[in-house]
Amino acid sequence: MSVIRALHRQLVTKERSAEEIAREYLERLAQLEPQLKSFITVTEELALQQARAVDARIRAGEEIGPLAGIPLAVKDNLCTQGIRTTCASRMLEGFIPPYESTVTARLAAAGMVTVGKTNLDEFAMGSSTENSAFQRTANPWDLTRVPGGSSGGSAAAVAADQAVVALGSDTGGSIRQPAAFCGVVGLKPTYGLVSRYGLVAFASSLDQVGPFGRTVEDVALLLQGIAGHDPMDSTSLKVDIPDYSQALIPDIKGFKIGVIRDLLGEGCGEETRAAVQAAIQHLQELGAEILEIDCPSFRYGLATYYIIAPSEASANLARYDGVKYGLREPADSLLSMYGKTRAHGFGPEVKRRIMIGTYALSSGYYDAYYLKAQKV
Template structure:
């Protein structure tokens, strides 16, 4: 397996053809899919069209001939976008999301759409209407969610890079569980136009990869202002490669006690202990900090996220598009369509959100939650006046077994306790592979202040050079048994 730069070099030297590379990864998909179910759609006809178009383009495009998998809640013209929901099972978008257009314009080939928790609501990719995705390191365990398919396909080597979305940890948690890199950019840095909305003030698109430089390249392509997205920032995009390889000696790294002391398993802490030695070798100064309002983050998130979901998912009523169940009257049609079209987790969140927004409860729940959210954001702002990077575990636990938490929503929600504060604050964060416990991946999370992805990637790259797991791949389950 090669980095994106290595693949680009092979193309430029005429030592590799687009079809050869795509066929290589399609074979990998065929080998792995019976075991992990990372993909919902592999559009072979569209892939052929893309290959023909790419071969006419200049080879100096940043992503010339690079296959990319895309989470199936991002619109792709002429390729079904289901959000892993029965209600959109046969929906084919008439246009590309902005990130898809930018990827294609820069030479990328969309090789498939990946599985997710329905409408990105979940932490395990078990809530998909089309079956769960499994962790390539242990197919009896979950890959994390909601972008489990996008993480699993990179982990298994089915693709070199992929795209996911992160509302409360949906990129970083599966990156941690599958042993790859996952970046959640600053809110507003990457256009959400064409991302099917879950919680509009929290959702953000970001990349998965095996090397920091690959993730930086994808971010370079997809970041930037988009007039089609009202929340898109006009922030000027820097060169995300310019600081890679530079020293981080003397940087101040903050360790918030609230994210290291409560609920983190002994197994995770044992793996992450090695990272402290890495930080010392890098010459950074470790500083203990406190983010006291973080203890309310989980509660705040599940009020704000479900409230916005309740509003966003009201559009799926069986009238304009998507699944529809006929009935004797309009109200019955609404009830039947939504009752049978949505899965149990989506319905649970719609109900919670509708309750929080209802008359008499709005001030007590939603309004209060937004005030605490502002407190969390301000605490991060104050913390970043003292430190350059904040570090925490990405997940408090190891990848858990399929079915282990699906019937206990609260336990499932608690797996996002380390990642949710980042989305509430709107800051960027990256999950890096930190090691393995009994062959199960463990991730470490780095956070930085608003629009400081350059700094975040510099630190992640320095860590990667001391702790590089990019060449470590899981083996096919059928080969494990022989």
């Protein structure tokens, strides 16, 4: 059952207040944080303030939407006005944005209660949340294992019930993979469906903001709150937004589900393969038709990603030079200040990707690498 629907029912029937729900989640968050380290910043004061505002609307007899009073966690690469946004990097350790991202602004207007900003791989570059400059997030199901990445903090927070739902970003699997690792639902929306205004850029042709939840319906409801055209984002699509929760179906009889053979071969662990096969069998028992398909071009996926993403990262991260905002290391000259700031501010994985991208974009290599990867 949808967690959002259940809490919404309790709020409108006045069985519980939004403040009571917020305090319950904040207490659980604080209790689990020493082990999980899902959050970089906890926004307890803001959460209680937002919850009290929802309670005031209910007392006044106002009708509230399904997201009002629901605890939310936000990946720490989405700008939040007046609340630090670090991207899990020393480069932005003390950065407090002067503006709000479109998605967080929309959810605040819908009455959601933000409990904190979640940990990630630095600048969203990684797949384990081990590349954060501040801490390593653990998988709630087994503290010795990683939660996936780069949105590992958001996935772990939802899995551990530190928040009802969460926002992440996905460039090359950074929502889908940690959702799988933590046993929750994650969605990378169609590019342009959700505004990227206020998302700190990594690879602009791939980056996308998306939801995490414990159920498909929770993800549908959160996507409803963030999808839609935004004039502040030039890549934003002008499309009608349907009611996603109305598209949920009671059964899957007659549906065709493609199983990609290429993804169950080399590099796929036995436990993973067994879990996928069990899921396939379950879907068959529910009436779905399973079709095995081949995608031979998939083998180029990782190589293509590691040209496009680092190339765009190299260009996007050039702005962190110690001049405009963020970290600045003292030095005798401008060039020396650039070098020291970037050497101390960026972690090893970010440096590696910047160097790969700079090489791929350099004179004589652009056509051979970046342009060819774009075509693939």
